[in-house]
Amino acid sequence: MSVISSESKTTISLDADLVTLVNVFKVKPENQQQLVDMLVDATEETMGKLPGFISANIHKSLDGEWVTNYAQWKSVEDFRGIFQNPEAREHMPKIGAIAESSPVLYEVCYTKNA
Amino acid sequence: MSVISSESKTTISLDADLVTLVNVFKVKPENQQQLVDMLVDATEETMGKLPGFISANIHKSLDGEWVTNYAQWKSVEDFRGIFQNPEAREHMPKIGAIAESSPVLYEVCYTKNA
Numbered sequence: 001m002s003v004i005s006s007e008s009k010t011t012i013s014l015d016a017d018l019v020t021l022v023n024v025f026k027v028k029p030e031n032q033q034q035l036v037d038m039l040v041d042a043t044e045e046t047m048g049k050l051p052g053f054i055s056a057n058i059h060k061s062l063d064g065e066w067v068t069n070y071a072q073w074k075s076v077e078d079f080r081g082i083f084q085n086p087e088a089r090e091h092m093p094k095i096g097a098i099a100e101s102s103p104v105l106y107e108v109c110y111t112k113n114a
Numbered sequence: 115m116s117v118i119s120s121e122s123k124t125t126i127s128l129d130a131d132l133v134t135l136v137n138v139f140k141v142k143p144e145n146q147q148q149l150v151d152m153l154v155d156a157t158e159e160t161m162g163k164l165p166g167f168i169s170a171n172i173h174k175s176l177d178g179e180w181v182t183n184y185a186q187w188k189s190v191e192d193f194r195g196i197f198q199n200p201e202a203r204e205h206m207p208k209i210g211a212i213a214e215s216s217p218v219l220y221e222v223c224y225t226k227n228a
Binding site: 055062 | 123124125126127133134136138150153154157158162167168169170171172173174175176177179180182184190216218219220221222223224225226227228
């Protein structure tokens with residue numbers, strides 16, 4: 001089921017069987033909104049339709065210099081599938097032209113809520 | 115209300131009134147678990163009890179070289195309160211001795227779920 005962004009809710013928990021991508025993009029403040037728009041387009045048009053996609057959560061820094069995508073995939077193999085997908089690969093050079101990305105795969109090891 | 119870690123659940127959504135801290139720590143793989151333990155202790159003993167704390171979510175990278183804390187605070191002022199709190203400040207040099215941190219404050223601007 002795909003829901004519209006405003007109703008979408010991502011959860012972080014220890015027991016979820018998934019891999020987390022934290023992709024931190026360094027960007028010039030004057031390009032921050034453009035980068036956000038590109039990442040939203042890439043998610044809507046391509047990434048969000050690929051096998052194993054669970055969620056994407058795009059954040060813009062208050063200082064204007066960073067954009068971070070907190071994304072969840074069912075498995076490492078599903079995440080790696082992005083790089084084999086021609087449509088997904090099309091988005092990458094455009095994004096790379098205005099931002100430097102640092103994608104890292106994680107597992108959740110602790111959560112605490114107030 | 116404070117819940118135990120295994121039942122804790124963090125949500126990411128557009129309509130939440132909060133500020134998100136994404137704090138990425140670069141660490142040697144042989145120190146990754148020690149860093150996780152230090153961050154868990156700091157959260158349990160101090161950060162999680164401070165005013166405005168909403169959540170902390172500690173992630174370790176699959177390659178061993180990174181630890182990321184995805185944390186939520188009610189406001190920027192509440193987050194900044196950490197640095198005024200003597201007990202919270204006590205944790206920082208120990209953590210800084212084994213890891214280099216890059217804390218950045220964000221707002222959520224887009225979420226999509228499968």
